[in-house]
Amino acid sequence: MTKQSTMAVRHAFRTALCAGVLCLLMLGSAPASAREADGTLGLIRRPNNGMPALVTPGGSFEAVLLGEAELRLAQGDREWPLSPSWTALPGGRHAATCAVPADVPPGPCVLRAAAEGVTDENARAVWVLAEFPKEYYVAAHLSDTHIGKERYERSSDDINRDLFAEVNRSDAAFVAVTGDLTENGDPDQFRRFLAVLDTATLPSFVCAGNHDRDADAYERFFDTSTYLFTFGRDGYLVYDTREYLVADDEGPQNGLLHQFRRALKPSRWTVGLTHRHEDGMGMRAQLLLYVDEPLDFLLQGHTHTENEPGQRVPWGTTMQYIVPAAIDGHLRLLDVTEQGVIPRAVARPVETGARRDGRQGPPR
Amino acid sequence: MGFSSSCLVAALLLGAVSGEMAFLSGSDPATRRAAVLDTATGAVAPVGPGASDGAPVWAPGGARLAFSTKGEEGLEIWVTGPDGGDRRLLRMGEESLSAPRWSADGAKIACIAEGPGTGGRVVVFDVASGESAFWGGEGVRAARPVWLPSTDLMQALDPESQSETAEKLAPLKEEALRDGALLAAGIFGEKRISTELVLVTRTQTVPLLPLLVKDSARFAEWSVESDRKGRQLAYESNDGGDRELYVLGRRGITNVSNHRAADWNPVWSDDYQWLAFESFRGGRRGVYRVLVGTGNVLPVAVREAADCWAPAWSPDDEWIAFVSDEEGAPQIFAVGPAGGEAVRLTDGKEGALAPAWRPKPEKD
Numbered sequence: 001m002t003k004q005s006t007m008a009v010r011h012a013f014r015t016a017l018c019a020g021v022l023c024l025l026m027l028g029s030a031p032a033s034a035r036e037a038d039g040t041l042g043l044i045r046r047p048n049n050g051m052p053a054l055v056t057p058g059g060s061f062e063a064v065l066l067g068e069a070e071l072r073l074a075q076g077d078r079e080w081p082l083s084p085s086w087t088a089l090p091g092g093r094h095a096a097t098c099a100v101p102a103d104v105p106p107g108p109c110v111l112r113a114a115a116e117g118v119t120d121e122n123a124r125a126v127w128v129l130a131e132f133p134k135e136y137y138v139a140a141h142l143s144d145t146h147i148g149k150e151r152y153e154r155s156s157d158d159i160n161r162d163l164f165a166e167v168n169r170s171d172a173a174f175v176a177v178t179g180d181l182t183e184n185g186d187p188d189q190f191r192r193f194l195a196v197l198d199t200a201t202l203p204s205f206v207c208a209g210n211h212d213r214d215a216d217a218y219e220r221f222f223d224t225s226t227y228l229f230t231f232g233r234d235g236y237l238v239y240d241t242r243e244y245l246v247a248d249d250e251g252p253q254n255g256l257l258h259q260f261r262r263a264l265k266p267s268r269w270t271v272g273l274t275h276r277h278e279d280g281m282g283m284r285a286q287l288l289l290y291v292d293e294p295l296d297f298l299l300q301g302h303t304h305t306e307n308e309p310g311q312r313v314p315w316g317t318t319m320q321y322i323v324p325a326a327i328d329g330h331l332r333l334l335d336v337t338e339q340g341v342i343p344r345a346v347a348r349p350v351e352t353g354a355r356r357d358g359r360q361g362p363p364r
Numbered sequence: 365m366g367f368s369s370s371c372l373v374a375a376l377l378l379g380a381v382s383g384e385m386a387f388l389s390g391s392d393p394a395t396r397r398a399a400v401l402d403t404a405t406g407a408v409a410p411v412g413p414g415a416s417d418g419a420p421v422w423a424p425g426g427a428r429l430a431f432s433t434k435g436e437e438g439l440e441i442w443v444t445g446p447d448g449g450d451r452r453l454l455r456m457g458e459e460s461l462s463a464p465r466w467s468a469d470g471a472k473i474a475c476i477a478e479g480p481g482t483g484g485r486v487v488v489f490d491v492a493s494g495e496s497a498f499w500g501g502e503g504v505r506a507a508r509p510v511w512l513p514s515t516d517l518m519q520a521l522d523p524e525s526q527s528e529t530a531e532k533l534a535p536l537k538e539e540a541l542r543d544g545a546l547l548a549a550g551i552f553g554e555k556r557i558s559t560e561l562v563l564v565t566r567t568q569t570v571p572l573l574p575l576l577v578k579d580s581a582r583f584a585e586w587s588v589e590s591d592r593k594g595r596q597l598a599y600e601s602n603d604g605g606d607r608e609l610y611v612l613g614r615r616g617i618t619n620v621s622n623h624r625a626a627d628w629n630p631v632w633s634d635d636y637q638w639l640a641f642e643s644f645r646g647g648r649r650g651v652y653r654v655l656v657g658t659g660n661v662l663p664v665a666v667r668e669a670a671d672c673w674a675p676a677w678s679p680d681d682e683w684i685a686f687v688s689d690e691e692g693a694p695q696i697f698a699v700g701p702a703g704g705e706a707v708r709l710t711d712g713k714e715g716a717l718a719p720a721w722r723p724k725p726e727k728d
Contacts, residue, residue: 091692
């Protein structure tokens with residue numbers, strides 16, 4: 001494919017997405033994430049607005065619910081009933097394989113569920129794309145939004161809302177937010193984060209950071225921090241390196257990582273999305289993801305500083321891109337090409353205002 | 365407390381399984397608690413504080429337990445009786461201590477210390493006095509230490525007394541005979557790290573495999589375990605392209621698992637004829653066993669839609685305990701080595717991980 005045709009596909013892709021989003025905004029009826037009244041997930045666990053399903057018309061996606069339910073996709077005042085095939089999962093959950101009707105136009109969809117008097121819906125949970133890019137697209141990377149950490153004159157909500165607005169104005173196809181979404185995992189901070197996240201006019205994928213841990217707070221809002229998704233020919237493996245769990249060779253994550261890594265093996269590029277990496281962390285996960293079946297790229301945050309040029313995970317193979325903290329006004333766009341995932345310069349497009357402690361520069 | 369309440373259902377299901385088992389209870393890694401399960405009654409006795417407790421390990425003879433837990437200064441080692449009583453605390457300044465393992469005589473505990481300026485060193489505690497010392501000399505990072513129960517294997521490493529190998533091992537043997545010896549995964553390199561099996565004595569650390577295999581440094585080894593007599597070592601390596609189990613014994617090194625899917629975490633049977641291990645050869649992570657002498661691999665616990673992991677042989681080799689998430693939250697089950705119907709041992713109310721059967725009392 002020539003550069004011109006690549007650009008044309010990219011333009012068409014972005015145009016279709018923007019048109020869908022604009023259409024919904026104009027209709028004025030796109031509901032906020034319904035979830036439960038307190039913002040936690042309800043009947044629908046996945047997909048959700050932190051780990052959405054990406055499909056083309058006529059394609060299918062998998063939903064996980066607490067029970068079997070009648071499912072619908074909605075855009076504005078239009079609804080499409082789905083005819084899922086159900087599979088019982090361990091723990092009493094149910095998986096629904098849902099074919100997307102061919103006449104659903106590109107754009108974000110609300111996923112609605114109704115069962116025995118219980119209804120639930122999750123906006124921005126399913127994104128219908130006209131097509132996936134074949135060779136080239138742009139990804140946006142944010143990390144360490146730290147909603148609730150008020151270190152600047154401007155509120156953490158405002159700084160991050162402006163960053164998402166920048167991402168919306170960019171040519172990114174999706175945005176990844178790699179942990180420390182909140183300052184200390186407080187449910188109100190998660191609700192505030194959701195309000196910021198839902199200003200994104202493109203699919204948004206999140207994972208947990210060490211600051212997001214307060215018992216199972218993260219899971220109540222986003223269900224899981226270990227999952228995979230594909231975008232075009234590329235595979236993304238999202239995993240949890242929170243404090244404590246990073247050294248956890250006892251729990252289920254290692255098995256999932258192997259399963260997901262193997263599922264992504266046919267990908268053009270495999271990209272890890274996680275909050276942090278330190279070589280003292282869970283060795284099994286490191287051997288799996290950086291030695292035996294090395295990821296091509298790792299996108300992370302945590303340090304609030306940028307990686308060194310050419311930095312690799314110290315096992316030697318996986319390129320490591322660290323984005324400084326969003327709470328300090330930073331974001332990065334990455335070009336995903338046939339030559340690899342190529343980071344653009346870290347941008348600081350958002351003014352944070354002066355530090356409240358009177359000191360200069362981003363604090364660490 | 366609810367934690368210790370016995371579960372009638374579990375008791376009814378227990379069948380012929382008997383004996384005590386240490387394990388980790390809890391779903392949140394931050395509050396996991398070391399506990400002891402009476403498999404005959406289902407009664408559970410908490411022994412740890414529930415502060416990110418690590419996997420409990422029994423002393424030879426089963427009189428005491430050791431596990432790491434989070435104290436005020438970082439991770440520390442608790443040594444307790446099977447009922448949680450007679451507790452001793454092992455600390456070493458500001459070092460964070462993890463991965464304890466008992467010596468064959470039960471007098472010493474080796475563990476890993478990480479702290480300011482210490483990126484993972486082997487520490488050995490005298491259990492009676494609480495005195496501690498770094499082992500292995502300066503400048504070597506190590507992980508996952510295990511005691512070598514005898515020096516038999518070291519004798520086998522130098523059949524030619526004039527060989528270069530013998531020369532390297534001579535001072536090591538002298539120390540090993542006097543103070544004991546450990547095996548561990550040495551972590552070498554900074555910009556490009558890898559793991560290598562090492563022999564550790566009070567003052568020395570010597571890579572083990574280069575004595576036998578010239579290009580062993582190309583591969584990353586992990587999970588070394590000695591049989592009860594110290595005559596055979598099982599370990600895993602990515603030599604051969606994927607992660608396989610190898611056995612080092614008097615006849616040299618043998619790949620005993622040999623499959624294109626990953627094979628992990630070898631655990632010796634008490635009669636040291638078999639290794640139980642985890643493998644993905646059936647799709648999901650399952651528990652298998654291999655007859656070491658022939659390499660014959662047999663399934664023990666394999667599920668189509670769930671993982672099974674963390675195998676642990678009963679002291680009489682009649683049962684293999686394992687963890688499975690087939691009912692949602694991970695629970696501990698037991699099954700005969702030939703597989704078949706498994707018995708759930710834990711009550712399902714909370715996650716249960718890292719089973720370790722209580723060893724038989726030692727004969728005088």
